[in-house]
């Protein structure tokens with residue numbers, strides 16, 4: 001349940017960060033601009049830890065262990081929960097982490113905002129593509 005509710009928070013933060021970053025593209029980067037991307041980074045890492053802990057207790061993992069990888073990959077619903085969702089979400093969180101670290105190293109204001117927009121944007125696409133929507137709603 002925590003993983004399910006925290007997902008709203010992560011998605012909202014990610015969306016707000018991307019929109020704000022795009023709106024700021026031509027503005028000056030101030031110390032305050034680091035806050036939102038940093039909160040998003042922290043929130044996504046918390047989601048990663050909750051997700052990992054839940055994964056090994058989940059019915060999807062149990063089914064993977066009992067039926068093996070071959071059978072899991074043949075069934076779209078189980079494949080999404082046991083394989084695609086975890087892998088894509090980890091990749092998305094890696095993108096957020098890369099984006100945050102790279103944006104800090106950029107020397108121009110526009111470079112910082114652009115780096116954030118690209119990496120956080122890619123992460124959002126991955127997340128939206130592999131959320132188990134039918135389980136969530």
Ligand code: HEM
Pocket residue numbers: 003004007010011044047048051052054055056058059060081085086087089090092093127131132135136137
């Ligand atoms: C930004 C990262 C993530 C987001 C936004 C996210 C979001 C979600 C959502 C919305 C659900 C459906 C919740 C429900 O059933 O009510 C879900 C389920 C789940 N997620 Fe994630 N998740 C993320 C990362 C991860 C990671 C990294 C793992 C594991 C390594 C993971 C493992 C799971 C598992 C095991 C389920 C439940 C599958 C089942 O119902 O059996 N998630 N996630």
